[in-house]
Amino acid sequence: MSIRPLTAAAVTAALILLSAAPAAAATTTLADSYGMTTDRFFATSAAFLGLAAVLVGIWAVVRAGNPARSFIAIGAGAVAAVVGAIGFATAGGGPGTGNGIVGAAIAIFLGLVAIALGARAYTRAHR
Missing domain, CATH: 1.20.58 (Methane Monooxygenase Hydroxylase; Chain G, domain 1)
Structure with a gap:
């Protein structure tokens, strides 16, 4: 079995998590200022x-x-x-x-x- 699919899945998961975290932080910051x-x-x-x-x-x-x-x-x-x-x-x-x-x-x-x-x-x- 090749390690390429496992590496690609790990890199994809890391990119998704890294790109989703700043978006979630920005959303809560903006939502707090409207109250x-x-x-x-x-x-x-x-x-x-x-x-x-x-x-x-x-x-x-x-x-x-x-x-x-x-x-x-x-x-x-x-x-x-x-x-x-x-x-x-x-x-x-x-x-x-x-x-x-x-x-x-x-x-x-x-x-x-x-x-x-x-x-x-x-x-x-x-x-």
């Missing part, structure tokens, strides 16, 4: 808080008689911006890594917009 991680949850929550603060800030600017709305917009915007800044500073990778860097950037932006709208509404209420 809701803790960092993404906090960044998304801060972004939604910033969006709510912007809406309250717009409401406060349109109806400039009540300074309480401007305080709510400023306070919620500040919380969103601070949580977003913490999330942005502690993120270990770029977009798509599951670290919430995109949500944190959006939270910072919306928080600053809410602070500006709240400040404008507060100054208009005190004229």
